[in-house]
Amino acid sequence: MRKLMKYMMLLMILIPFIVMIIWSVTSSWPWPQLIPRNFSLRGYFYAIHPTTKAFSILLKSIFLSVVVTLITLIISIPAARAIAFYDFKGKSLVKVLILMPVIVPMLSVAMGIHLTFTKLGLANTHLGVILIHVVPGIPYGVKILLSIFELNGDKVEAQARVLGASSLQTFRYITLPLIMPGMVIAGSMIYIISFSQYFITFLIGGGRVVTYAMFLFPFVQSGDRTMASALSVIFILSIALVVYLSEKSVGFFYQKSSKYYV
Amino acid sequence: MxxxxxxxxxxxxxxxxxxxxxxxxxxxxxxxxxxxxxxxxxxxxxxxxxxxxxxxxxxxxxxxxxxxxxxxxxxxxxxxxxxxxxxxxxxxxxxxxxxxxxxxxxxxxxxxxxxxxxxxxxxxxxxxxxxxxxxxxxxxxxxxxxxxxxxxxxxxxxxxxxxxxxxxxxxxxxxxxxxxxxxxxxxxxxxxxxxxxxxxxxxxxxxxxxxxxxxxxxxxxxxxxxxxxVADFFGMRNYIEGYVENGQLVTELGVFRTHHKEGLKLTYVFRPEEIYIDHEAFEGALGVIINRTYLGDKITYEIACKEQIIYHITLQHKALKPGDTVKVNFDFKNAVYFETASDNKEKLTC
Incomplete structure (x- = not known):
């Protein structure tokens, strides 16, 4: 019974995905055919054909989300560390405020920020889009790293100081490797969130900054299922690839045994 | 270094x-x-x-x-x-x-x-x-x-x-x-x-x-x-208070010989292993064993003497059991003591 449940669950998750993969290589799939009869790689050709820009937009989008991820992590590390180890006035308020982007709809946040960005000249720019993407990522970055900091404590860092490491050396040789598992998880989350943003990119980018999610959207809306599915498969695979590579590269960089890192 | x-x-x-x-x-x-x-x-x-x-x-x-x-x-x-x-x-x-x-x-x-x-x-x-x-x-x-x-x-x-x-x-x-x-x-x-x-x-x-x-x-x-x-911290649990009168130390447990000056108030400290108990001795304070704990290499006794409980640790496996009456003796000559003079020092040491 438990086994059955397990497979059912797995199936429920996989079915939409399988349908999407089938659609991506099908030219037409009318009812009542259980399995489509006409196949075509039109969607994938479109995606890699140079004139459509799909591939270059994908690369640009990956680059943009990577930059967003790095910025968000750089902000999150000191924030999480401060909340974990220091007592300061208004600490609980800060904790609540950090969760705000999750609680308050991004839509209303972005609306307000849009006005400010227009004044600052950040609207319709890549920098503006990057900055607005940081906002929904912060809660995940800070919360995940906070729990890692709380788990590790600051005693190991103190030990490094006692042994003669300066604060910079302590961060480089002790803190960073110790929070790396959390960085990978938080980074993946932030990357996926940024990569999937549609509306706030559209609002702040003003249609001039085109990310892959924005490129994909018209196909989904217009009902070209073959195209939409093919591009969605690439969407998902690109995320999986980036997350996989980041995990691998971190493991390689720090030469971690599987025991210690993820 | x-x-x-x-x-x-x-x-x-x-x-x-x-x-x-x-x-x-x-x-x-x-x-x-x-x-x-x-x-x-x-x-x-x-x-x-x-x-x-x-x-x-x-x-x-x-x-x-x-x-x-x-x-x-x-x-x-x-x-x-x-x-x-x-x-x-x-x-x-x-x-x-x-x-x-x-x-x-x-x-x-x-x-x-x-x-x-x-x-x-x-x-x-x-x-x-x-x-x-x-x-x-x-x-x-x-x-x-x-x-x-x-x-x-x-x-x-x-x-x-x-x-x-x-x-x-x-x-x-x-x-x-x-x-x-x-x-x-x-x-x-x-x-x-x-x-x-x-x-x-x-x-x-x-x-x-x-x-x-x-x-x-x-x-x-x-x-x-x-x-x-400090004595407390080291588990010296037996304290006997008394004063010197007519060349003798008068305590609740009885009168003992002493070389101290007349009129001094003293608190003696005895570690549990510095107490001597024997049920056949002539001298000593009368006590009743109320508890015995076997610890393998040693045995601890709790002995009720008048109002006080005396703790004793011994290596010898004497056949004493709760309820037995014993005579308790103290080696006052080599014991640690604190003077409890009438000034504030009393609070400090006792």
């Missing part, structure tokens, strides 16, 4: 005085144990020397050089914490060489030094393992090797053996003491384990409620406690 001098050190947390006006001197190559119950401020004092805690008042000197303003990483006072705090993402070699690497030593120099320490602390064959792959005793030795690598001016140990099982603990105590003597390390160790303190230390500082109550050699501290608080 350095001589350490601590001058009127005080520290309070949230208005709570943790340590108060502490003066202490540790000679070069000496092992001093800070002994006290938990919450007595011993770890705070140790952290203060390492620089991890900023002191409210007072100064610390290494070789007469004030180090109050020296940052943690420049103090060369290495702390070995009770949870050891090995770096989990590094091999043993990397752990031991960490301090040298931070000082920018050449790889060759680090390798040589680490190799020597691995040999000294009997860690051969484990160099490339990670801390989670070795035993508790080995982790202990790695922590000590890592501390020794940078040739610290003083080695600070905070309850280093508390997490080891009893056999390993005894071995490590011997090992560390041997190492300390061999290398002439100035060492300050914190513990709440009296036996550990007495067996390892050159000098014991008894820390109670944030002040040093007695700072002396282990035998002096144990046999001649400076105050009732």
């Amino acid at each position: 350095s001589k350490i001098r601590i001058n009127r050190l005080s520290k309070a947390y949230d208005g709570n005085q943790v340590i108060h006006n502490i003066d202490m001197e540790v000679e070069e190559g000496e092992l001093v144990v800070l002994l006290g119950p938990s919450g007595s401020g011993k770890t705070t004092l140790l952290h203060g020397i390492a620089g991890l805690v900023h002191m409210d008042q007072g100064s610390i000197y290494f070789d007469e050089e004030c180090i109050d303003q020296v940052p943690i990483e420049k103090r060369n006072a290495v702390l070995v914490d009770q949870s050891l705090l090995l770096f989990p993402h590094m091999t043993l070699n990397q752990n031991i060489g960490f301090g040298l690497k931070m000082r920018g030593m050449s790889k060759k120099h680090i390798d040589e030094k680490v190799k020597a320490l691995v040999a000294l602390l009997e860690l051969g064959g484990h160099e490339n393992k990670r801390p989670n792959e070795i035993s508790g005793g080995q982790m202990q030795r790695v922590a000590i090797a890592r501390a020794l690598a940078i040739e610290p001016r003083v080695l600070l140990l905070d309850e280093p053996f508390s997490k080891l099982d009893i056999v390993l603990r005894k071995n490590m105590q011997k090992f560390v003491r041997g190492l300390q003597k061999k290398l002439g390390i100035t060492m300050i160790m914190v513990t709440h384990d009296k036996e550990e303190a007495l067996s390892m230390a050159d000098k014991v500082a008894v820390l109670l409620d944030g002040t040093i109550q007695q700072f002396d050699t282990p035998d002096k501290v144990y046999e001649r406690p400076a105050s009732r608080a």
Whole structure:
């Protein structure tokens, strides 16, 4: 019974995905055919054909989300560390405020920020889009790293100081490797969130900054299922690839045994 | 290695005085144990020397050089914490060489030094393992090797053996003491384990409620406690109060011979093993055994004498059982006593 449940669950998750993969290589799939009869790689050709820009937009989008991820992590590390180890006035308020982007709809946040960005000249720019993407990522970055900091404590860092490491050396040789598992998880989350943003990119980018999610959207809306599915498969695979590579590269960089890192 | 001098050190947390006006001197190559119950401020004092805690008042000197303003990483006072705090993402070699690497030593120099320490602390064959792959005793030795690598001016140990099982603990105590003597390390160790303190230390500082109550050699501290608080801490549970009249000590338990001056009020302290009980003796205070606990190598008795309960520990397996009547005798001649004069001193000692 438990086994059955397990497979059912797995199936429920996989079915939409399988349908999407089938659609991506099908030219037409009318009812009542259980399995489509006409196949075509039109969607994938479109995606890699140079004139459509799909591939270059994908690369640009990956680059943009990577930059967003790095910025968000750089902000999150000191924030999480401060909340974990220091007592300061208004600490609980800060904790609540950090969760705000999750609680308050991004839509209303972005609306307000849009006005400010227009004044600052950040609207319709890549920098503006990057900055607005940081906002929904912060809660995940800070919360995940906070729990890692709380788990590790600051005693190991103190030990490094006692042994003669300066604060910079302590961060480089002790803190960073110790929070790396959390960085990978938080980074993946932030990357996926940024990569999937549609509306706030559209609002702040003003249609001039085109990310892959924005490129994909018209196909989904217009009902070209073959195209939409093919591009969605690439969407998902690109995320999986980036997350996989980041995990691998971190493991390689720090030469971690599987025991210690993820 | 350095001589350490601590001058009127005080520290309070949230208005709570943790340590108060502490003066202490540790000679070069000496092992001093800070002994006290938990919450007595011993770890705070140790952290203060390492620089991890900023002191409210007072100064610390290494070789007469004030180090109050020296940052943690420049103090060369290495702390070995009770949870050891090995770096989990590094091999043993990397752990031991960490301090040298931070000082920018050449790889060759680090390798040589680490190799020597691995040999000294009997860690051969484990160099490339990670801390989670070795035993508790080995982790202990790695922590000590890592501390020794940078040739610290003083080695600070905070309850280093508390997490080891009893056999390993005894071995490590011997090992560390041997190492300390061999290398002439100035060492300050914190513990709440009296036996550990007495067996390892050159000098014991008894820390109670944030002040040093007695700072002396282990035998002096144990046999001649400076105050009732110290005596209490060492588990000398039998106190007999009395006064001198007509050349005799008058107590609740009876009248005993004494050489003290007339009119003195005294409190005698007896450790449980310094009491003599016998059911056939002529002299002594009459008592009834109310409890007997068998501890394997020794037996403890609780004896009701008048209003007081006397505690007794013996190695002899005498056939005494609860309900038996015995005569209790005390060796007043060699016993520790505190004068409870009529002034305020009474409060201090009793």
